[in-house]
Ligand code: SF4
Protein backbone atom coordinates (compact mmCIF):
# COMPACT_ATOMS: atom_id res chain seq x y z
CA UNK A 1 0.00 0.00 0.00
CA UNK A 2 2.91 2.34 0.78
CA UNK A 3 4.13 1.87 -2.83
CA UNK A 4 0.65 2.59 -4.12
CA UNK A 5 0.47 5.82 -2.12
CA UNK A 6 3.90 6.92 -3.34
CA UNK A 7 2.93 6.30 -6.92
CA UNK A 8 -0.34 8.18 -6.26
CA UNK A 9 1.59 11.28 -5.30
CA UNK A 10 3.60 11.07 -8.57
CA UNK A 11 0.49 10.46 -10.68
CA UNK A 12 -1.35 13.35 -9.03
CA UNK A 13 1.51 15.76 -9.82
CA UNK A 14 1.65 14.55 -13.43
CA UNK A 15 -2.12 14.95 -13.88
CA UNK A 16 -2.73 18.07 -11.79
CA UNK A 17 -3.23 20.46 -14.71
CA UNK A 18 -5.25 17.97 -16.76
CA UNK A 19 -7.55 17.30 -13.78
CA UNK A 20 -8.08 21.00 -13.16
CA UNK A 21 -8.96 21.59 -16.82
CA UNK A 22 -11.19 18.53 -16.87
CA UNK A 23 -13.27 19.83 -13.96
CA UNK A 24 -13.55 23.32 -15.50
CA UNK A 25 -15.01 21.67 -18.63
CA UNK A 26 -17.21 19.35 -16.55
CA UNK A 27 -18.77 22.31 -14.74
CA UNK A 28 -19.35 24.15 -18.04
CA UNK A 29 -20.80 21.16 -19.85
CA UNK A 30 -22.20 18.68 -17.34
CA UNK A 31 -23.64 15.47 -18.81
CA UNK A 32 -27.31 15.05 -17.90
CA UNK A 33 -26.66 11.53 -16.60
CA UNK A 34 -23.61 12.43 -14.48
CA UNK A 35 -25.24 11.25 -11.22
CA UNK A 36 -25.84 7.80 -12.72
CA UNK A 37 -22.33 7.66 -14.21
CA UNK A 38 -20.76 8.53 -10.84
CA UNK A 39 -22.81 6.00 -8.96
CA UNK A 40 -21.62 3.25 -11.32
CA UNK A 41 -17.96 4.34 -11.33
CA UNK A 42 -17.97 4.62 -7.52
CA UNK A 43 -19.51 1.20 -7.13
CA UNK A 44 -17.06 -0.42 -9.59
CA UNK A 45 -14.02 1.18 -7.96
CA UNK A 46 -14.99 0.23 -4.40
CA UNK A 47 -15.52 -3.38 -5.48
CA UNK A 48 -11.76 -3.38 -6.19
CA UNK A 49 -10.43 -0.98 -3.52
CA UNK A 50 -10.01 -2.25 0.01
CA UNK A 51 -10.18 0.66 2.43
CA UNK A 52 -8.92 -1.55 5.26
CA UNK A 53 -5.63 -1.93 3.37
CA UNK A 54 -5.37 1.84 2.96
CA UNK A 55 -6.98 4.13 5.56
CA UNK A 56 -4.98 7.00 4.09
CA UNK A 57 -7.91 9.39 4.62
CA UNK A 58 -8.10 8.53 8.33
CA UNK A 59 -4.31 8.77 8.64
CA UNK A 60 -3.84 12.14 6.97
CA UNK A 61 -6.95 14.33 7.13
CA UNK A 62 -9.56 15.18 9.70
CA UNK A 63 -13.26 15.03 9.05
CA UNK A 64 -15.39 17.96 10.15
CA UNK A 65 -17.40 17.10 13.26
CA UNK A 66 -20.86 18.67 13.11
CA UNK A 67 -22.93 19.43 16.21
CA UNK A 68 -24.99 16.30 15.53
CA UNK A 69 -21.82 14.19 15.13
CA UNK A 70 -20.46 15.50 18.43
CA UNK A 71 -23.74 14.80 20.24
CA UNK A 72 -24.01 11.28 18.79
CA UNK A 73 -20.40 10.28 19.53
CA UNK A 74 -20.38 11.84 23.02
CA UNK A 75 -23.58 9.96 23.81
CA UNK A 76 -21.97 6.68 22.74
CA UNK A 77 -19.00 7.46 25.02
CA UNK A 78 -21.42 8.47 27.79
CA UNK A 79 -19.65 11.75 28.27
CA UNK A 80 -20.77 15.39 27.97
CA UNK A 81 -20.27 17.04 24.57
CA UNK A 82 -18.00 19.63 26.21
CA UNK A 83 -15.73 16.88 27.51
CA UNK A 84 -15.62 15.25 24.06
CA UNK A 85 -14.73 18.56 22.42
CA UNK A 86 -12.07 19.42 24.99
CA UNK A 87 -10.47 15.98 24.70
CA UNK A 88 -10.47 15.38 20.95
CA UNK A 89 -11.29 18.50 18.93
CA UNK A 90 -10.00 21.90 17.89
CA UNK A 91 -11.66 24.68 15.92
CA UNK A 92 -10.05 25.26 12.52
CA UNK A 93 -9.75 28.57 10.65
CA UNK A 94 -13.32 28.17 9.33
CA UNK A 95 -14.60 27.64 12.89
CA UNK A 96 -15.33 23.97 12.18
CA UNK A 97 -14.50 21.29 14.72
CA UNK A 98 -11.70 18.98 13.54
CA UNK A 99 -9.48 16.42 15.23
CA UNK A 100 -6.65 17.61 17.44
CA UNK A 101 -4.33 14.93 16.11
CA UNK A 102 -3.58 12.97 12.98
CA UNK A 103 -3.86 10.01 12.29
CA UNK A 104 -7.37 9.99 13.66
CA UNK A 105 -7.55 9.08 17.34
CA UNK A 106 -10.31 6.61 16.56
CA UNK A 107 -8.36 4.65 13.94
CA UNK A 108 -7.44 1.18 15.22
CA UNK A 109 -4.17 -0.61 14.39
CA UNK A 110 -5.95 -2.84 11.88
CA UNK A 111 -7.31 0.26 10.07
CA UNK A 112 -10.85 -0.24 11.36
CA UNK A 113 -12.71 2.66 12.95
CA UNK A 114 -13.30 2.40 16.68
CA UNK A 115 -16.43 4.54 16.38
CA UNK A 116 -17.67 3.15 13.06
CA UNK A 117 -21.38 3.01 13.97
CA UNK A 118 -21.43 6.62 15.14
CA UNK A 119 -18.62 8.06 12.98
CA UNK A 120 -18.97 11.61 11.59
CA UNK A 121 -21.19 12.14 8.56
CA UNK A 122 -18.13 13.35 6.64
CA UNK A 123 -16.50 9.94 7.17
CA UNK A 124 -19.67 8.14 6.11
CA UNK A 125 -19.74 10.09 2.86
CA UNK A 126 -16.01 10.18 2.08
CA UNK A 127 -14.70 10.38 -0.67
CA UNK A 128 -18.01 11.81 -2.00
CA UNK A 129 -17.54 10.23 -5.45
CA UNK A 130 -21.14 8.97 -5.56
CA UNK A 131 -22.52 12.34 -4.58
CA UNK A 132 -25.23 13.99 -6.65
CA UNK A 133 -24.00 16.94 -8.76
CA UNK A 134 -20.42 15.71 -8.55
CA UNK A 135 -19.30 18.62 -10.76
CA UNK A 136 -20.07 21.01 -7.90
CA UNK A 137 -17.46 19.53 -5.58
CA UNK A 138 -14.52 19.72 -7.95
CA UNK A 139 -12.28 21.70 -5.55
CA UNK A 140 -12.80 19.06 -2.88
CA UNK A 141 -12.24 16.23 -5.37
CA UNK A 142 -9.00 17.83 -6.60
CA UNK A 143 -7.79 17.67 -2.98
CA UNK A 144 -9.09 14.15 -2.49
CA UNK A 145 -7.29 12.68 -5.52
CA UNK A 146 -4.04 13.37 -3.66
CA UNK A 147 -5.24 11.47 -0.57
CA UNK A 148 -7.44 8.71 -1.88
CA UNK A 149 -6.23 6.26 -4.55
CA UNK A 150 -9.83 5.24 -5.25
CA UNK A 151 -10.83 8.85 -5.98
CA UNK A 152 -7.89 9.19 -8.38
CA UNK A 153 -9.01 6.05 -10.22
CA UNK A 154 -12.63 7.24 -10.35
CA UNK A 155 -11.61 10.61 -11.79
CA UNK A 156 -9.43 8.86 -14.38
CA UNK A 157 -12.31 6.52 -15.27
CA UNK A 158 -14.64 9.51 -15.64
CA UNK A 159 -12.15 11.29 -17.89
CA UNK A 160 -11.84 8.19 -20.07
CA UNK A 161 -15.61 7.81 -20.25
CA UNK A 162 -16.27 11.42 -21.23
CA UNK A 163 -13.45 11.65 -23.80
S1 SF4 B 1 -13.70 8.67 12.80
FE1 SF4 B 1 -13.26 6.65 11.97
S2 SF4 B 1 -13.73 6.81 9.77
FE2 SF4 B 1 -13.54 8.88 10.59
S3 SF4 B 1 -11.40 9.50 10.27
FE3 SF4 B 1 -11.54 8.59 12.32
S4 SF4 B 1 -11.05 6.43 12.04
FE4 SF4 B 1 -11.54 7.26 10.03
Ligand code: SF4
Nearest residue numbers: 051054055057148150
Ligand atom coordinates in the same frame (compact mmCIF):
# COMPACT_ATOMS: atom_id res chain seq x y z
S1 SF4 C 1 -8.22 7.09 1.15
FE1 SF4 C 1 -9.86 6.30 -0.19
S2 SF4 C 1 -9.29 4.18 -0.64
FE2 SF4 C 1 -8.10 4.86 1.14
S3 SF4 C 1 -9.33 4.26 2.91
FE3 SF4 C 1 -9.89 6.35 2.43
S4 SF4 C 1 -11.69 6.14 1.08
FE4 SF4 C 1 -10.68 4.13 1.14
